[in-house]
Amino acid sequence: MKPAIAFLGNPNTGKTTLFNALTGLRQQVGNYPGVTVERKHGQLTTPHGVVELIDLPGTYSLAAQSPDEEVVANVLRGHQKGEQPLSGVVVIVDASNLKRNLYLVSQVLEVGLPTIVVLNMMDIAKRRGVTIDVTALEKRLGVPVIPMKANVGGGVTQLNAALMQVVAGQIKIPKPVGLRDPETGKWQSGRTDACGDHPIAQEAVARYNWIRGVLHGIVFQVPSTRSHFSDRLDKVLTHRVWGTVIFVIVMLFMFQAIYSWAGPLQDMIDNGVSALGEWVGSWMPSGVLKDLVQDGVIGGVGSVLVFLPQIVFLFLFIAFLEDCGYMARAAFLMDRLFARIGLSGKSFIPMLSSFACAIPGVMATRTIENRRDRFVTILVSPLMSCSARLPVYTLLIAAFVPSVTWMGGLLGFQGAMLFAMHALGFAVAIPIVWILKRTVLKGATPPFVMELPSYKMPSLKLVGWRALDRAKTFVQSAGTIILAMSVVIWALSYFPTADHNYFAMMGHAIEPLVKPLGWDWRIGMSVLAAFPAREVVIAAMATSFNVNVADGDDSSGILQALQNATWPDGAPLFGLAVAMSVMIFFALCCQCGATVAIIRRETNSWKWAGFAFAYMTILAYLAAAIVYQVMAYFGVGI
């Protein structure tokens, strides 16, 4: 068996950046059996053979309060199912916040494993006027201490050497810290007063006393009269008025940027797909097979790939906000609202991630300690408009929302509409949470004790890596479920004959059901086909409206086809009202097989997955119908 070494540390210590630097892209991500805690493995090739590295979830303490912390504690003690006993452990600590980070170190030293301490963010500590005598710290802790800069500049070679020493068995098991009285088992906190008499308080006091002893005389802080950059930034960014205003501007800017920056890249992909379709058409013999490849495969997948740049941009933005430390501030600003509906600001982070994709969003709820609060957050996360909804929004907005801009092109009506569609899911989530917290998932409002990490320049490598990883997942899903659906749709519209096909027959059958939303059968079938995966809607629309993307028509062909589409009596099919009714349906509906599957996995029940699917579908139908009917009544956008 390969030797295994675990990486652990407090959240926001740069643990994952370091892990990625060591293991590169050779990582396997999965779950521990029976629990919903992420198991992340990577491999490091050394002259002594391959070492298995384990990236454990960020944790403050081994006294487990959340499922994540429980797994971390079990892995360290060698009790975790699905994990081999460890050969050693690397604790990553934040040098600029050494005191609190050493709390976890004091617990790890008691586990009895060869230990390495990585003193990360030395540059940030230096900027804050903190100097650390590393050699003395090494001596006092009795384990190797390796200083490192944030974003991994140097120190990696030293860590590699230390890891090899672990494998070779050259690092001794550290001496236990010895904070308990060996006879009575009581914590040696040096306090006997009644106030801190609980064992919990005794342990914390004993550990922090030990830390004070370890750091005494070897850590120096230059007192500064000027407050730190991070604190000054927080005065504005978490201000009750300015903070909120800036938050809204950041979000607006993000959506407008996605809309305008991705354009040129999209055109390139579009031209590439058309060229591929034409090239295939030039040598394949005519017949069913040619039609299948050209229209079903290239046309179907190609019409979805066009949206890859937007999805990458959205993931880049979210990863950037997360890594620079702004996400925690957003949670702070949102806590008041969330506390009022019965959750905490912590639920905001999974929700914001869900704007990229509900799957990582649902998984990000794992940091929420209380099961009921976690379930509530899971149930509303798919309401956030994920990147798979973007294709529908961008297509319909480009076709039916006038392109007016203000402030020299910085803000525009189209961008504002895109923002409104994203705000809708969040606005609807608020009453849903309120209802869930008072009915099926009743419970008290959870606490909000949360660290706000210092702002830092994000690691461009980490941000880029995460966006790339998502892009890969998107392309893979475009290659499987979307391809399969595209082929099914193509087949339904091809047989028995092109003029009298199954697709149209089914469409006419369901038309009465979608008529209240202002849709004809072609829109209805496009939306229905998109239930397994939203992205399919573009391919389905291309089929419904007879656009051949791969025949040389680019995706503006779909746009024009929608603009020119009419009812049988010649009246235009689409107007702003129908466009909005389609967009609102997409915003609120749970059209994603992968999301339903992840909810089942994370809640360990089909009941909750079914519940999420049912309530969102009903909600989407009603909201789309109401908006269309109201706009039609007042004659707006018809």
Place this chain on the structure above:
Amino acid sequence: MAMLKLNQLTAGQEATVSYVMGDGPVSQRLLEMGMVPGASVKVTQLSPWGGPMMVNLDGYSLSLRSTEADLITLLS
């Protein structure tokens, strides 16, 4: 003598922690995060109408609500 609690401070005020009341999960987390006797704490941001507060605890930023700050007794 009335005890001074963390949620009674206003923005910019500094104090020293005396002890954390209770032995529930919230108290445990506060203690682990460094709210131990002798720790220095400074209120950096307050939000009105029951929103959370931001404090600087021994050099790092921590957010907590008024109900949680009510568990923390200060040396007066």
